[in-house]
Structures are given as C-alpha cells and as structure tokens.
Amino acid sequence: MPRLTTYAKPALAMIALAAILAAGCRPTEESQTMTDSAAKSDAPPAAHAGRATQPGTEPQNAADTAPASTETATFAAGCFWGVEAAFRAVPGVVDTQVGYTDGHTENPTYQDVCSDTTGHAEAVQVTFDPAKVTYEALLDVFWSIHNPTTPNRQGPDVGSQYRSAIFTHGPEQEAAAKASKERLTASGKYGEKPVVTEIVPAATFWRAEEYHQRYLEKRGQAACPSG
Numbered sequence: 001m002p003r004l005t006t007y008a009k010p011a012l013a014m015i016a017l018a019a020i021l022a023a024g025c026r027p028t029e030e031s032q033t034m035t036d037s038a039a040k041s042d043a044p045p046a047a048h049a050g051r052a053t054q055p056g057t058e059p060q061n062a063a064d065t066a067p068a069s070t071e072t073a074t075f076a077a078g079c080f081w082g083v084e085a086a087f088r089a090v091p092g093v094v095d096t097q098v099g100y101t102d103g104h105t106e107n108p109t110y111q112d113v114c115s116d117t118t119g120h121a122e123a124v125q126v127t128f129d130p131a132k133v134t135y136e137a138l139l140d141v142f143w144s145i146h147n148p149t150t151p152n153r154q155g156p157d158v159g160s161q162y163r164s165a166i167f168t169h170g171p172e173q174e175a176a177a178k179a180s181k182e183r184l185t186a187s188g189k190y191g192e193k194p195v196v197t198e199i200v201p202a203a204t205f206w207r208a209e210e211y212h213q214r215y216l217e218k219r220g221q222a223a224c225p226s227g
Helices: 004-022 031-040 079-089 109-114 135-144 171-187
Strands: 069-076 093-101 119-129 164-168 198-201 204-206
Touching: 031 135, 069 079, 069 135, 079 093, 079 119, 079 135, 119 135, 119 164, 135 171, 171 198
Parallel strands: 164 198
Antiparallel strands: 069 119, 069 164, 093 119, 093 204
C-alpha cells in the first residue's frame, strides 16, 4: 500500500519522546517494592491461563467504543514503560498493552524475563485504527524513540529482553517493516553502525503484570526514572 505521509508527520513529532528511553527504566525503589509484593501474591502459573495472546486473536475495545476496524502492531524498543507511553500519544492508537513475547517459557513473570534466561523481549502491543494512522507511521515512531544499533541494550538497560525488534502480524507488515529498515539504513543516519533490529513473525504475547500497564501514566511521569 502507498505510504501516507500525512500520517507520518504527527508520528515523526514523537521524536521528542526519545528521552523516555534514553533515561533508562531501571526499577526505582517504589517499583521494586511493587514487584516484590506482586511476586509474593502471584498465584501458581495455572492462574495466568488466558492472559496469553495468540497472534491474530488480540483483544479489542468494547463494541460501543471501538472503531469499525482495528489492526495490531507489536514492537520492542527497550524498557516497555517508555515505549508504551510513546505509542499512546499517537493519534489513531486505540489501545496498548505491555508484555513479553518471542521467548521459550510459558506464563513468564517480570522477574523471569529480567533474569535474561527466558528469551522474551519486553514489548508493546498496539491496537490502532488504520483509517487514522498507518502502520508505516507507527514504524516511524518506533525508529524515533530508541537506538536500533545497540544489540540487547537501550541506555542503562542491558539484556536480550531490551532488544530492538518488530514482531509482524502478516506479510504486509513484514514487507513494510523490512522496507522501513532498509530506508533507515540507506539514510546513513547511524553512519557505519548497522541497524540490528530483528523483524520476525509475532508470537504468543504474554500480558505483563497489571502494575506495569500504563506505568508512567499512573505516576504522572513523562519519562522513565534515571539513576
């Protein structure tokens, strides 16, 4: 499909949100306390049944508020707190959720993923209205909010869970993502540094613990805490 630059303009304005990721998202004392508390109160893995999302079966908003048609996009660009905040600010994005994907462990917890042993990436699943924002425009936002040349690292956050990745939902998204990556590489923006972003088919998406959802929004923060 042709690229609609009218949608790309507001998306490119999101470049100012690069500071969200640059600051890093290492847990603060408050978030670590919440993490420990959640871990202690978590039910056995069986209690998480149903929170996994298979590609193509993503939940959408209630019928009375949802657009006539929505699509899903999934991105990993470092700590998912800041990535979610960036996408939620894009006109045409209907909903977001943070979680874990592309790993080999079922029902992963935040602690599991942070151990860098499950293979998962911290990711954001974006539900969007294609009549208001294109997938190509979301790709522009994705590239603008992180450094795609640092393998398994964004700022102070290090580990494969912080890798740069695009998880595609179908051949059209795959083609658009690859073309977008090629354009970025050809632009010379990063000089001799290669763009290491993975482009792979979307896998099971495990919704993260509730306290991670809209984490920064709940705390009135515009960026992840530093230090």
